[in-house]
Amino acid sequence: MENVTNRPEATPSEVAAASRRSFLRVAGAAAVTGGLLSACSNADQTSVTPSGARAAGPTVALPTGDVGILAFAYVLEQLEAAFYEMILAKPYPNMSSTDKQLWADIGGHEIIHRALFKAAVGSAVPDLTFNFSSIDFNNRADVLIHAEAFEKTGVGAYNGAGKYIKNADYLTLAGKIVSVETRHHSIIRELQYPHSDAFAGPSIVTSDTGLHLAYEPTFVLPIAQKYINETLDASALVSSLA
Amino acid sequence: MNLQNILSEIEKVDGEIFDRLAHVSRRGLFSSLTKKTIAVAAPAIMASALTKAYGQSSALPQGVKDVLNFALTLEYLEYRFYDAGRNLSMIPNDYKAAFELIRQHEEVHVRLLKSVLGAEAVAEPKFDFSAKGTFTDTFTNFATFSAIAQTLEDTGVRAYKGQAANLMPAPAILQVALQIHATEAAHAANVRYMRGQKGWITGGTAAMQGLPAVVDGNYAGEENVTQAGVNLVSALAGDSRITADMVSQAFDEILTKDQVLTLVTPFLA
Numbered sequence: 001m002e003n004v005t006n007r008p009e010a011t012p013s014e015v016a017a018a019s020r021r022s023f024l025r026v027a028g029a030a031a032v033t034g035g036l037l038s039a040c041s042n043a044d045q046t047s048v049t050p051s052g053a054r055a056a057g058p059t060v061a062l063p064t065g066d067v068g069i070l071a072f073a074y075v076l077e078q079l080e081a082a083f084y085e086m087i088l089a090k091p092y093p094n095m096s097s098t099d100k101q102l103w104a105d106i107g108g109h110e111i112i113h114r115a116l117f118k119a120a121v122g123s124a125v126p127d128l129t130f131n132f133s134s135i136d137f138n139n140r141a142d143v144l145i146h147a148e149a150f151e152k153t154g155v156g157a158y159n160g161a162g163k164y165i166k167n168a169d170y171l172t173l174a175g176k177i178v179s180v181e182t183r184h185h186s187i188i189r190e191l192q193y194p195h196s197d198a199f200a201g202p203s204i205v206t207s208d209t210g211l212h213l214a215y216e217p218t219f220v221l222p223i224a225q226k227y228i229n230e231t232l233d234a235s236a237l238v239s240s241l242a
Numbered sequence: 243m244n245l246q247n248i249l250s251e252i253e254k255v256d257g258e259i260f261d262r263l264a265h266v267s268r269r270g271l272f273s274s275l276t277k278k279t280i281a282v283a284a285p286a287i288m289a290s291a292l293t294k295a296y297g298q299s300s301a302l303p304q305g306v307k308d309v310l311n312f313a314l315t316l317e318y319l320e321y322r323f324y325d326a327g328r329n330l331s332m333i334p335n336d337y338k339a340a341f342e343l344i345r346q347h348e349e350v351h352v353r354l355l356k357s358v359l360g361a362e363a364v365a366e367p368k369f370d371f372s373a374k375g376t377f378t379d380t381f382t383n384f385a386t387f388s389a390i391a392q393t394l395e396d397t398g399v400r401a402y403k404g405q406a407a408n409l410m411p412a413p414a415i416l417q418v419a420l421q422i423h424a425t426e427a428a429h430a431a432n433v434r435y436m437r438g439q440k441g442w443i444t445g446g447t448a449a450m451q452g453l454p455a456v457v458d459g460n461y462a463g464e465e466n467v468t469q470a471g472v473n474l475v476s477a478l479a480g481d482s483r484i485t486a487d488m489v490s491q492a493f494d495e496i497l498t499k500d501q502v503l504t505l506v507t508p509f510l511a
Contacts, residue, residue: 105491
């Protein structure tokens with residue numbers, strides 16, 4: 001049987017993500033004790049200036065507290081929905097009917113999540129614009145790699161942000177969404193590496209404690225920023241988290 | 243997971259972490275522990291980090307302990323189920339790796355929760371995987387085994403989700419519970435997929451998941467399309483890409499502790 005446990009991650013940023021996972025988990029575990037968490041926040045950028053040829057768009061400042069967490073989720077759901085809309089609008093050559101249904105389903109879910117957050121915090125975050133020029137939408141493998149990366153980021157983001165939410169209803173709502181993002185991720189991994197342990201293997205779930213990904217918002221924002229034309233400013237949000 | 247990295251990171255906030263590992267010096271830790279011993283020790287190390295703010299597990303808020311013992315009961319159930327099915331020839335070779343991974347995860351979930359709870363961990367009950375005679379071929383027929391697996395995983399997701407708010411007083415434990423919750427969701431999607439189901443739950447009946455009506459209760463409520471007061475079928479009525487099925491799939495619903503205990507009672511011997 002093929003063992004894909006040690007398959008290399010897809011992109012350099014993914015490698016960076018993987019190498020930092022254990023640290024971030026510990027940061028989460030240690031959150032109640034202070035210290036490490038604030039060190040983590042200091043180490044990361046909370047506002048990201050796009051580099052390279054792309055011009056920086058207008059700045060979008062995320063609000064503080066629970067509304068800020070929801071706004072953060074809205075940013076990620078906008079990103080995911082826009083990505084799947086691209087796949088559906090520009091199907092790669094010979095896309096199978098099975099694949100088409102898969103992207104319609106996953107894309108549909110993200111469009112629905114986006115609509116919910118727009119209703120909740122649409123006044124705090126505008127409709128963002130995206131730059132997916134680094135993704136080859138004609139190449140199924142590249143589409144899967146990026147879908148996997150976006151879902152992974154989403155799962156880790158919700159799991160890492162949950163502890164900062166003060167309103168129990170919002171926490172439960174985030175819980176209703178994160179398990180669906182995880183289902184997406186699991187299925188995409190299965191498509192990439194069928195009949196293996198890839199859907200939840202050691203690069204995703206810790207072997208010795210059985211824990212899925214959790215990322216701090218400060219870790220997630222720069223990943224999302226790479227695809228967003230507007231400049232996200234999460235400094236107030238991050239300082240408000242405790 | 244790189245245990246060495248974890249330990250050194252924990253040590254930054256907990257200089258005594260290595261002292262907490264009884265009978266081993268830091269220098270000798272990794273040379274003297276076998277791989278298996280490390281796997282056993284890791285949940286204890288994590289548990290130590292989780293309960294640190296409370297001094298000891300007995301000082302955890304009662305509501306948090308109740309959630310953890312509820313979760314432990316479900317993890318005992320899952321672990322014993324997969325352990326009883328371990329490597330049985332009825333599991334197609336294509337799916338052996340998946341079921342072994344799931345079994346291992348449930349095993350370490352049990353260890354982690356027991357470590358956090360310490361002396362207050364509930365004892366493991368005895369299980370009946372025929373569910374009082376409902377399933378006569380649980381470990382001889384893959385169709386039955388995988389159907390029960392799917393039901394347990396989908397239900398586990400709903401059970402953890404229903405308890406998240408009760409863990410808010412203990413943020414570090416809440417995060418770990420969310421991470422376990424996601425692991426259960428990853429399992430659920432994979433088992434659903436191998437059974438020819440979509441990875442996500444459509445509607446609120448067992449039949450819609452390719453399952454017998456006896457587990458209808460495990461899916462009741464999943465048909466919900468209104469979130470935070472917004473009926474999303476209505477809100478997206480003008481979008482031809484969106485169906486009502488998709489709206490029900492896009493959110494997993496909670497089950498209360500009482501609902502879950504009622505659902506799993508047939509599996510208790």
